[in-house]
Every structure is written in structure tokens, then in C-alpha cells.
Amino acid sequence: MSVLVVGSIALDTVKTPVEKHTDQLGGSASYAAVGASFFAPVKLVGVVGEDFPASEFAFWKTRDIDASGVQRAPGKTFRWSGEYAWDLNTRETKSVALNVFENYKPELPESFRATEFVLLANIAPSLQSHVLDQMRRPRFVVADTMDLWIETTRRDLDALLPRVDLLILNDSEARQMTGETSLIRAGRAIRRMGPKYVAVKKGEHGALLFGPDDFFSCGAYPLEDIHDPTGAGDTFAGGVAGYLAGECEGKVDFPQLRKALIYGSVLASFNVEAFSLDRLRRLTSEEIEDRYQMFKLMSQFEVLE
């Protein structure tokens, strides 16, 4: 089945202590769509400016990403610029220019409205809700969010949560959202706000998954060389939603969600190996499967009878 991905499409300028890359493809939907595309056909919704490279549309085509929901608007593409500290764990936003994104309201092509799986990549929760308003009873809705929306548009976020099947956020956001220091308490508290499942990302420490009766914990794929952490969370969300869309014929259940989290982690681990989407552009399904098997080997502690 297909997955609809909506979010930001940007041109990023990213500086690490070692390298700087200017005006490269970025944005939550860009990473998420390509991450998902390894598992299922993707319908992409977003906006770009007149300066957005046509070559990216060509790239999407090669990845079976239907970009007919990407609107080209007068003006410039959304731009973001950030700089990472020496350990690549903290980053500072240097500049944001919303440009065509400023007054954007995602409108879904008619042919997109019955898509079974939805990934609301990281954008304002009011826009995420606006997308759901246009959809015909999707089977499973994944939503990503961030600290900015928890701080500034909490009411919109609270209104969205009961409409979401799986909410993805990181550890500090989970703590911020609940005031709980324990991630276990935080994860459970967020479930009570509406989402059936909650995935808490812990960066290099992996992720936790909370369900009505189940709990899952996984590590992150161990990486020695990280080049650019930008988009890791978006790629993770894309991998999760894509895997679910590609693999779940019937109802999404907890065992499938466990695997989806591993595939999301695998995708994210590749993404940080190069700047922008450069690693994802040349990634193969065989590489994903190999790393998934490595994940299994490194986290198994008992051969099950």
C-alpha cells in the first residue's frame, strides 16, 4: 500500500566542524519520503519555490515518489541553515527563511485522499490536522513533531493527538511535553493524550515504543563516523511509516511496529553517514537488509526455542 508524506521541503545549508554544504535538499518531507520509498510507493505533498532544482523531481521519480502533490509556488524555496558543535550532538540554527512556506496550506490532490497510510512529517500541527481533514479514513496515521510546536502551538498539537495512531518524538520532547523525567512515565502519559502508540527516539541510545499492552526497547545502530545528523529523525519516521505501508496487509500490530522501528533506525543510521540525502540517494535495499540482520545479531541474547 502507499504512504502519503507531507512536511517541509527545504534547501539546507549545513556546517559541521569538518565540512560545509550549501543549498542541499532538506526538509522533513524530503528525508521522510525517500526513507519511506524503500518500502512502499510514496505520495509526496509540499511546496517549493521557483528556484527549486528540477533534478530533485527527477530523483523522486526514480524512487517511485509521486510528486504531483508538490506545488511550485512563486518565490523562493524554504531555506534553513544550521551549524553543529564538535561532537555533532548539539546544533544551532543560524537562519530560517520560510519563503514560499510562510503561507502554505497543504492541499491534497484528489487522487491522494484515499491513501491508506499517512506520515505527517514535522510541520506545524495545525497543518498536520488540515491534511487529515482532507483524507478519507486512513488506516494508520504516523505523526512526527518537535519542541517548537510543543512550546508554541500546544493546543493545536493536543487537538491532533487523538487522530494519530503513532506519535514519534525524541526523549527531551517527551519530557518537555509531560514534565516527567522518567521516559517510561513520559511515554505512557503521552499515550493518554491520544495516540495509540508512542515512539520515543533517544538518538545514539535507540528508541522506545509504547502500546496499549506492550513495550519495546531497541538500541541504535552503532556508528563510528557521523557526517551530518540532519534529517535523521525524519528519515527514521519515513522508514517506520514506509515499512508499515509496505508490509502490513491487515491491521498494524505491535510485532510489526517493532520491526518498523528497527527499519526506521537502519534508515536513519545510513542517512547520517553523508550530508543532506546523499547517502539515501545511493542506498540499496540489499544494504538495508544487511544492516537489519546486523541489528538482529547485535541485539539478540537468546536463541528462541
Added chain:
Amino acid sequence: MSVLVVGSIALDTVKTPVEKHTDQLGGSASYAAVGASFFAPVKLVGVVGEDFPASEFAFWKTRDIDASGVQRAPGKTFRWSGEYAWDLNTRETKSVALNVFENYKPELPESFRATEFVLLANIAPSLQSHVLDQMRRPRFVVADTMDLWIETTRRDLDALLPRVDLLILNDSEARQMTGETSLIRAGRAIRRMGPKYVAVKKGEHGALLFGPDDFFSCGAYPLEDIHDPTGAGDTFAGGVAGYLAGECEGKVDFPQLRKALIYGSVLASFNVEAFSLDRLRRLTSEEIEDRYQMFKLMSQFEVLE
């Protein structure tokens, strides 16, 4: 097979934002010995003062801990006092009185010297080496260490490392010891310093295990209510060494070490549920096995064919 445990035996005064307990059983060897005792007979080596309660000797007997290597010396027992911050993640040492520990040099009873498994719980590395000097070719040596020794007695620690099969330390200590920010690089670098295996504890994020050809990553058991984190690392080390001594008939291999890490995590997760060794005192093997199975359930993502 038995495991020899050597380390500190103390009377601790611990304050959390909620409770304060005075002169309770503590010290690295106390936690480690009781942790190990759930899996194998323990031979305990340490020193206590004239004020040390006889009831603790009686307790050790009930746990099949041979305390004939615990010397009662003139003077007072080693005392430590610490206070935890509100999140229980940071603690401040309020006072340390070495007392009988000040000039202590562990001397092993003749009957202890051929013990097959050894756990050098956290004490000065020169004392850990002194214990190994007295032993007859132990089959497997586990050593725990801490930031203090990395800072102040690095040369002694470096001399110990090639004599150790498994070194246990926490994430910040691994970074401190190697200057590497990546834990993967740090773990590998420490292996090159001598130990065949290195376990890096990450607190609530679980642990990593590095071997000559293998890598293992596990989460921590999710806890909502932590009462006293004191001794968690020591209990973990005790669980690991005890499990290996109890289960490994032949050579210790990587699959056994994986399981040992899980059992160590299980033991540590119980320990923090109450002050001092209070939870371990009433812990049962059934509870340990139940939590081990929970661990399996929460970390499995694929039923192996």
C-alpha cells in the same frame, strides 16, 4: 563454579530528595557479592571494622556467601555518605571516611586462591592487581573501575587491564579513558588496552559489549520508580560475574556474555527499587527469571526461524 568477589564493604548514609538512610550496608563488594550469589557460590574478600553488624555476616551465610575472606580489623568500618539531586541522576559525595580501609591490602585465604571466576569490584587498581597476584590462573577475571582511578592511578589501571577478561565501566568513564566521544570507538580503544571484552554501561540506556569479533547492545529494564541508585553498577557487575560462574562450564563465549549482561541489568534494576541492599535481601530467583523473560519480550523484534 564459585566466584571470588573483592572490593569495598562500607556503611553508607544516602539521602535522596525523599528519604535518608543512615549507616546501611554498602560498598562495591557488598552489592557485587549479593548480586552474584543468585547464580553461584561466592567467596567474599574485604575488611570491616569492629562496629560492623554481626547480622550482615549472618545474612551472607543465608546467601551462600563464604565470608571467611572478610577480615574484622580494629577501628571503624569504611563510611561513605552521598546525596542525590531531584532526578536521581547526579549525586554528590558528602563525606568519605576510609577508616579500616585506609591501609587495607586484601589477603586471600589459601582456600580462595584457586577460585575459577574473579570479580574485582570497584577498588584501587593496585589492590585489584594484588588480588590477582595471589590467585592460581583464574579462568575468567571481571574488573570494575571508576573515574577516580582513571584520573589518579591511571598507570596502575593500565597495568591491570591486560590481566582482565572483561572490564566494566560506564559511558562517561569510557570517554574519559580514551578521549573518544563515540562510545563505539571508545569501547574498541579500551579493548586494545588489554581486556578481551569491554562492557560499557549507559545507565537508563542499557549497555554495550565489545568482543574480538562481536558487538552487543541492550537496553535497560524500564523502571518508573527508582528509590536509590547506589550500588547499581556494582550489582550489575555482580550479576554478570555470578551468571558466568554459575552457567559457564567450559570457556566463556560471547553468547554467554550477552546473557550475563542481561542478568546483570536485571539485578541492577531490582537493586535501585529500594535503599541499600534492601531489595536484594528479599529478591527471589523466580523474580529474576520473570524479569529476564520480560527483557526478552521487550527487546525482541523478530521471532527467529
